[in-house]
Amino acid sequence: MKPAPLHSSAYRETVARALTEDVGSGDITTNSVVDKAREGTAQILAREPLVLCGLPVMREVFSQVDPKLSFTGLMEEGSTCKGPRQPVARVSGSLASILTAERVALNFAQRMSGIATLCREFCSRVGPEASARLVDTRKTTPGLRHLEKYAVRVGGARNHRFGLDDGLMIKDNHIAAAGGIAEAVRRAQRHGHHLLRIQVEVESLKQAIEAAEAGAGALLLDNFSVEELRNMVETLRREAPGVLLEASGGVSLETVAAIAETGVDVISCGAITHQSRAVDLSLQIEAL
Numbered sequence: 001m002k003p004a005p006l007h008s009s010a011y012r013e014t015v016a017r018a019l020t021e022d023v024g025s026g027d028i029t030t031n032s033v034v035d036k037a038r039e040g041t042a043q044i045l046a047r048e049p050l051v052l053c054g055l056p057v058m059r060e061v062f063s064q065v066d067p068k069l070s071f072t073g074l075m076e077e078g079s080t081c082k083g084p085r086q087p088v089a090r091v092s093g094s095l096a097s098i099l100t101a102e103r104v105a106l107n108f109a110q111r112m113s114g115i116a117t118l119c120r121e122f123c124s125r126v127g128p129e130a131s132a133r134l135v136d137t138r139k140t141t142p143g144l145r146h147l148e149k150y151a152v153r154v155g156g157a158r159n160h161r162f163g164l165d166d167g168l169m170i171k172d173n174h175i176a177a178a179g180g181i182a183e184a185v186r187r188a189q190r191h192g193h194h195l196l197r198i199q200v201e202v203e204s205l206k207q208a209i210e211a212a213e214a215g216a217g218a219l220l221l222d223n224f225s226v227e228e229l230r231n232m233v234e235t236l237r238r239e240a241p242g243v244l245l246e247a248s249g250g251v252s253l254e255t256v257a258a259i260a261e262t263g264v265d266v267i268s269c270g271a272i273t274h275q276s277r278a279v280d281l282s283l284q285i286e287a288l
Helices: 012-023 028-033 055-065 095-126 145-154 172-178 181-191 205-214 226-239 256-260
Strands: 039-046 070-073 086-094 133-135 168-170 198-202 218-222 244-248 266-268 281-285
Touching: 012 055, 012 095, 028 095, 039 095, 055 070, 055 086, 055 095, 086 095, 095 133, 095 145, 095 256, 095 281, 168 172, 168 181, 172 181, 172 198, 181 198, 181 205, 198 205, 205 218, 205 226, 218 226, 226 244, 226 256, 256 266
Parallel strands: 133 266, 168 198, 198 218, 218 244, 244 266
Antiparallel strands: 039 086, 039 281, 070 086
């Protein structure tokens, strides 16, 4: 199923800030050597295998630099590009405007496509038949969370909470500050509302059972080995039926399939955003 399109309101200001940062008071080089009246066409090329993500954002970059530019995607968002030098988009109009917008447009698409590419690989390791859902975390680049979480969805994974205001997750430092698991859950129940599931991060089976008995609706099983996870899932399905079980910590391409096989409901993985690399996209002006 394709992810919902990313509305321009999620990135319009982000693009404007990026252009201000890059262009400043003007593109000195382009303004010096390129005739402003000269028009032409350039292609965006995938120079390696990747999952394409960020076409709407690239379009916004070119449009903000010059509304007269015409941007056309040559592949669908989420398509797999085999590379090298596979055309993914075309932009036509003022060559000066195209060159001024080039770097910012590519930066966004390279970052977003990198995340989508890594997510697609993680999802392939989990497999389509697995009951566990792969989700991201809040380990995102400051200011780019909307774009990076969208790229996660394009890659086939799902989103965890977007921010601190849309999920109730009690972690180890919350437990320490509140004076214990039961007290932390009690306070969450008093101040939360009925639509919020209370999740507690636990570091042992004892903590997991204590949290479930206190009223937690979800448990974050943090940094357990695959064998430990398997044993905990078996016990918790019996002792705390109905409680959602999420695994986190130590999730990599090498371990994610085995973690999914333990029977957890959710696997959260920060690596799909903070360890992804920017893929190689380039812009090339067609022969004039």
